[in-house]
Amino acid sequence: xxxxxxxxxxxxxxxxxxxxxxxxxxxxxxxxxxxxxxxxxxxxxxxxxxxxxxxxxxxxxxxxxxxxxxxxxxxxxxxxxxxxxxxxxxxxxxxxxxxxxxxxxxxxxxxxxxxxxxxxxxxxxxxxxxxxxxxxxxxxxxxxxxxxxxxxxxxxxxxxxxxxxxxxxxxxxxxxxxxxxxxxxxxxxxxxxxxxxxxxxxxxxxxxxxxxxxxxxxxxxxxxxxxxxxxxxxxxxxxxxxxxxxxxxxxxxxxxxxxxxxxxxxxxxxxxxxxxxxxxxxxxxxxxxxxxxxxxxxxxxxxxxxxxxxxxxxxxxxxxxxxxxxxxxxxxxxxxxxxxxxxxxxxxxxxxxxxxxxxxxxxxxxxxxxxxxxxxxxxxxxxxxxxxxxxxxxxxxxxxxxxxxxxxxxxxxxxxxxxxxxxxxxxxxxxxxxxxxxxxxxxxxxxxxxxxxxxx
Numbered sequence: 001x002x003x004x005x006x007x008x009x010x011x012x013x014x015x016x017x018x019x020x021x022x023x024x025x026x027x028x029x030x031x032x033x034x035x036x037x038x039x040x041x042x043x044x045x046x047x048x049x050x051x052x053x054x055x056x057x058x059x060x061x062x063x064x065x066x067x068x069x070x071x072x073x074x075x076x077x078x079x080x081x082x083x084x085x086x087x088x089x090x091x092x093x094x095x096x097x098x099x100x101x102x103x104x105x106x107x108x109x110x111x112x113x114x115x116x117x118x119x120x121x122x123x124x125x126x127x128x129x130x131x132x133x134x135x136x137x138x139x140x141x142x143x144x145x146x147x148x149x150x151x152x153x154x155x156x157x158x159x160x161x162x163x164x165x166x167x168x169x170x171x172x173x174x175x176x177x178x179x180x181x182x183x184x185x186x187x188x189x190x191x192x193x194x195x196x197x198x199x200x201x202x203x204x205x206x207x208x209x210x211x212x213x214x215x216x217x218x219x220x221x222x223x224x225x226x227x228x229x230x231x232x233x234x235x236x237x238x239x240x241x242x243x244x245x246x247x248x249x250x251x252x253x254x255x256x257x258x259x260x261x262x263x264x265x266x267x268x269x270x271x272x273x274x275x276x277x278x279x280x281x282x283x284x285x286x287x288x289x290x291x292x293x294x295x296x297x298x299x300x301x302x303x304x305x306x307x308x309x310x311x312x313x314x315x316x317x318x319x320x321x322x323x324x325x326x327x328x329x330x331x332x333x334x335x336x337x338x339x340x341x342x343x344x345x346x347x348x349x350x351x352x353x354x355x356x357x358x359x360x361x362x363x364x365x366x367x368x369x370x371x372x373x374x375x376x377x378x379x380x381x382x383x384x385x386x387x388x389x390x391x392x393x394x395x396x397x398x399x400x401x402x403x404x405x406x407x408x409x410x411x412x413x414x415x416x417x418x419x420x421x422x423x424x425x426x427x428x429x430x431x432x433x434x435x436x437x438x439x440x441x442x443x444x445x446x447x448x449x450x451x452x453x454x455x456x
Contacts, residue, residue, distance in 0.1 A: 074149075077156060080127060082107045082119055085165060094149075094172050094273045096142030110139045110144065125186040126166040127156045136173065148177045194333055196227060200339055203227075204346055213354040217247040220347045221322065225249060228332055230324035233304060236262060236270055237320035237351070243270055246320070249299060258297045268294050269308035272323040277316055279337065282306040284329050298325075305330040309340055311348040319351045377419050381412035389413075 074091035078084050083106055087099040094103075095110060102109065111119055118137060125132055132153040138146045156165040203223035210216040217235045223231045232250030236243035236259075243262040262268060264275035267290040272280040283289050283305060285298040291306075298304070303325035310321040322344060323328045332340075387407040391397055397405075 069176045077165055078107050079125060079165045082123060092146060094170065112138060112140055122153055126153060127163060129155055129163060148173050154378060193449045200342060201229065207346060207350055214246060216350050221247045221249060222341060223343055224322055224324055227323055228336050231327045233324035235320060235322045238318055239376055243274060243321055255297055255301045264400065269306040270323050273308040273310045273321045274318050277310055277312060277318060280308045302327055304328055307332060311351060312342055313348060313352060319348055328392055378416060381416050385412050386407055
């Protein structure tokens, strides 16, 4: 037996053999069987047996009473009118009342006003001989606070089997309820995080479908404001050493004029983010000492909290800054800030992609311009070359004119060779760098070459 293994006056709070659930189970009522009521036969042995049986029964009842009296659960008995008849130590611990304060009083003392109908329901079932197992409800402590309980109620019968009252075992399930509330809160947070991540994924898909940089910045700003539940915001891209607005929501012209150009020396949120290359949170514009020069602008715009996050390249170069504002003092959650960082990284990648695409377009335009120029320059020497060839075919051509024609052909061919060399140098074309060969030249020869080129 468990009680034989435990030293006297020590208690086991949770035995490994106890049930795993916090459920209260009524202690079965001791019942008298017909055999236990038979009188023993006459004689000394019978008398000894009667004394032994009486002693065993007394010890058993004493042991049972000790279990009831010192149980951690509240064990209470009441009559069919709901008046308390007995009250153990566990009930004193849970409810805060001593036995002398409640015995003889109505059980309604422990029941919140809106739950009083429960008592009528419980007594009705008890009168019908029914038991109530693991009924979860709330009851009142002496100090007026509520305690969640799991109730098990059984009818009490007299020797004739008539129901005369009810025994109630109440287990405090505060810890279990607390654990359940923690689990529920974690589940709620996980569901909210999953919803926000799904929203972030939708915004990401929408962003990468944008064809233009300005359109993408509008999309990023909308995502930032929605993910952080902000009231207004803006995106400023870096142009040289300053930030300039690309997109904004909820800001008027006077505010935009104040922050039209922001440098890394400024103490505004975006200026600090640009200088320090990290997220800046101004918890309250009214109390932030460095925000003094911009406090009046913040008051006019109607915000108190500022969050600025830079768009960075892999080499920590600042591409721009997104800033969101809150009308009231606000402390963004770590989860919201992580989502903002994810958005900022995607914005940085998108900006770099757009700029690379623009560079490719510019390169293509330079190539097209160069090829058009080259085609024109290649076409120009063809007329004098053709004229020179025709002169050389003439049999009656005098030697002086023949030498001039040969020299002209030589000049035009040399010019065409240089143009073809430039055409083959694709790397210079891509960089827009066409080398100019500079040398002194006689203006008279320039005029003569122009006449040669235009002569039929």
